[in-house]
Amino acid sequence: xxxxxxxxxxxxxxxxxxxxxRDFVRTAAAERGITMGEWLTNVIQNETKAFESTGDSQQKTxxxxxxxxxxxxxxxxxxxxxxKKLDETEGRVLEAVKxxxxxxLKLSLRLEALESxxxxxx
Numbered sequence: 001x002x003x004x005x006x007x008x009x010x011x012x013x014x015x016x017x018x019x020x021x022r023d024f025v026r027t028a029a030a031e032r033g034i035t036m037g038e039w040l041t042n043v044i045q046n047e048t049k050a051f052e053s054t055g056d057s058q059q060k061t062x063x064x065x066x067x068x069x070x071x072x073x074x075x076x077x078x079x080x081x082x083x084k085k086l087d088e089t090e091g092r093v094l095e096a097v098k099x100x101x102x103x104x105l106k107l108s109l110r111l112e113a114l115e116s117x118x119x120x121x122x
Contacts (some may be wrong), residue, residue, distance in 0.1 A: 024078050 029039035 027078075027081065 025036050025039055029036045030040065034042075
């Protein structure tokens with residue numbers, strides 16, 4: 001069974017949430033030391049407050065729920081986090097590839113030496 005919420009105990013899932021969105025929520029919640037549900041509740045409450053402060057909230061709420069909306073912007077913190085991870089990964093890949101040049105050079109020299117010996121033996 002789900003956790004106790006102000007409205008009662010019930011399991012709940014949201015269909016159609018992208019893997020990227022779930023990963024973002026998981027990371028954001030973990031950074032704050034709260035559950036994904038608590039994080040989502042906070043975001044909804046903050047959005048509701050912002051919505052209500054702009055006036056004519058009932059009409060805007062109705063408009064929002066008439067058609068699904070796509071979130072196209074990645075929050076700045078998430079973008080920064082992704083860029084940092086990408087930079088770190090690129091650095092690890094470059095470090096891992098460095099020894100390959102030397103290995104290939106040594107293999108090339110050995111192959112040339114073997115070919116030379118084979119030519120001499122003919």
